[in-house]
Amino acid sequence: MNSNIDDYLDGNAAAGELSNIFAMDVTAAEGQCAHCGVIKRFAEAHVYMQGPGLVARCSVCQHALLRFVSARQRVFLDLRGLTCLILDRSQLVESGR
Amino acid sequence: MWRVGTVVALHDETATARTITLEVSDWPGHVAGQHVDVRLTASDGYSAVRSYSIASAPNAEKRVELTVERLPNGEVSPYLTQEVAIGDPLEMRGPIGGWFVWRAQQTEPIQLVAGGSGIVPLMAMIRSRALAGSTAPFRLLYSVREPQAVFYREELQALSDQDHSLGLTYAYTRVAPKDWPRPAGRIDAALIANIAWPSKIVPTCYVCGPTSFVENASRLLTASGNDPEKIRTERFGPTGERQ
Numbered sequence: 001m002n003s004n005i006d007d008y009l010d011g012n013a014a015a016g017e018l019s020n021i022f023a024m025d026v027t028a029a030e031g032q033c034a035h036c037g038v039i040k041r042f043a044e045a046h047v048y049m050q051g052p053g054l055v056a057r058c059s060v061c062q063h064a065l066l067r068f069v070s071a072r073q074r075v076f077l078d079l080r081g082l083t084c085l086i087l088d089r090s091q092l093v094e095s096g097r
Numbered sequence: 098m099w100r101v102g103t104v105v106a107l108h109d110e111t112a113t114a115r116t117i118t119l120e121v122s123d124w125p126g127h128v129a130g131q132h133v134d135v136r137l138t139a140s141d142g143y144s145a146v147r148s149y150s151i152a153s154a155p156n157a158e159k160r161v162e163l164t165v166e167r168l169p170n171g172e173v174s175p176y177l178t179q180e181v182a183i184g185d186p187l188e189m190r191g192p193i194g195g196w197f198v199w200r201a202q203q204t205e206p207i208q209l210v211a212g213g214s215g216i217v218p219l220m221a222m223i224r225s226r227a228l229a230g231s232t233a234p235f236r237l238l239y240s241v242r243e244p245q246a247v248f249y250r251e252e253l254q255a256l257s258d259q260d261h262s263l264g265l266t267y268a269y270t271r272v273a274p275k276d277w278p279r280p281a282g283r284i285d286a287a288l289i290a291n292i293a294w295p296s297k298i299v300p301t302c303y304v305c306g307p308t309s310f311v312e313n314a315s316r317l318l319t320a321s322g323n324d325p326e327k328i329r330t331e332r333f334g335p336t337g338e339r340q
Contacts, residue, residue, distance in 0.1 A: 008308060008332075009308065009332045009334060010331065010332045012132070012148075012193075012194050012196070012197055012331045012332070013148060013332070013333070015193045015194050016133075016134035016146070016148060016190050016191065016193050019190065025194065025195035025196075027193075027194045027195055027196040027197065028194075028195035028196040043194070043196035043197060043329070043330075043331075044330070088195070091195040093193075
């Protein structure tokens with residue numbers, strides 16, 4: 001796999017897909033990395049979208065935070081790389097902030 | 098949730114970029130810096146989704162402007178920049194994102210750093226600031242390949258002429274105009290030191306562009322003393338299409 005720096009985007013790019021799952025905006029959400037413990041905004045995660053799904057990695061230690069695959073009627077969401085995801089109720093996706 | 102917008106105006110920004118104005122009857126409103134996903138579906142059911150930043154300021158007219166750069170091998174951008182016509186429907190999802198946003202309540206100094214079409218969400222912030230009558234001091238550093246590739250040039254100049262608390266600096270990476278003070282090249286520490294807000298006044302920085310541009314610009318801002326917590330970034334791919 002090519003590890004060119006331009007291979008990744010960031011959490012902003014994943015937000016549209018994740019808006020199907022979360023009622024609150026994920027880009028402003030804070031997530032704690034299960035590997036290094038750092039707490040960052042999800043917008044800052046490095047997001048890889050070249051595969052069949054998307055993978056969000058910690059911008060500090062590169063550990064996978066979130067894996068997301070959509071296959072026909074099913075969505076697979078693996079969040080084991082996040083100890084905690086803190087969403088803000090005022091940031092409702094459909095509210096038109 | 099997918100909404101349907103109707104194309105109500107088209108405007109070419111450069112030889113390869115076009116602004117599409119959409120009217121979206123159920124648009125809930127947006128904040129400067131947000132983006133939408135646009136979905137095109139072929140007759141055989143194949144669909145492609147790409148993200149595009151909103152260029153317009155929040156408004157009451159339920160209108161959304163997107164500026165799209167055409168990519169030679171793009172799946173979506175050639176259609177949006179060459180084929181789409183006034184009256185056409187477009188499927189979109191959004192507004193998306195609550196982090197890479199500027200709200201008119203913010204009064205602190207703002208440093209905007211754009212790489213190429215990364216200007217689009219930053220233009221929404223500049224327009225939003227003007228529309229709200231905000232006096233928050235703004236500086237824009239706009240890195241662009243060549244003079245012909247600049248989006249919104251006249252509008253930026255007019256806004257900056259009216260209001261000296263909006264500062265503009267262009268940095269050309271390939272071809273600079275004749276007699277331009279700085280040779281063509283990537284933004285560097287000397288440029289940041291000369292034209293960006295000094296870090297001691299604690300600006301909030303918004304950086305948008307291709308990933309390598311964003312990495313370089315945020316590294317330079319951090320090296321010049323800005324707290325990484327005050328730097329908000331949005332990246333798009335080398336193709337400019339955010340998949």
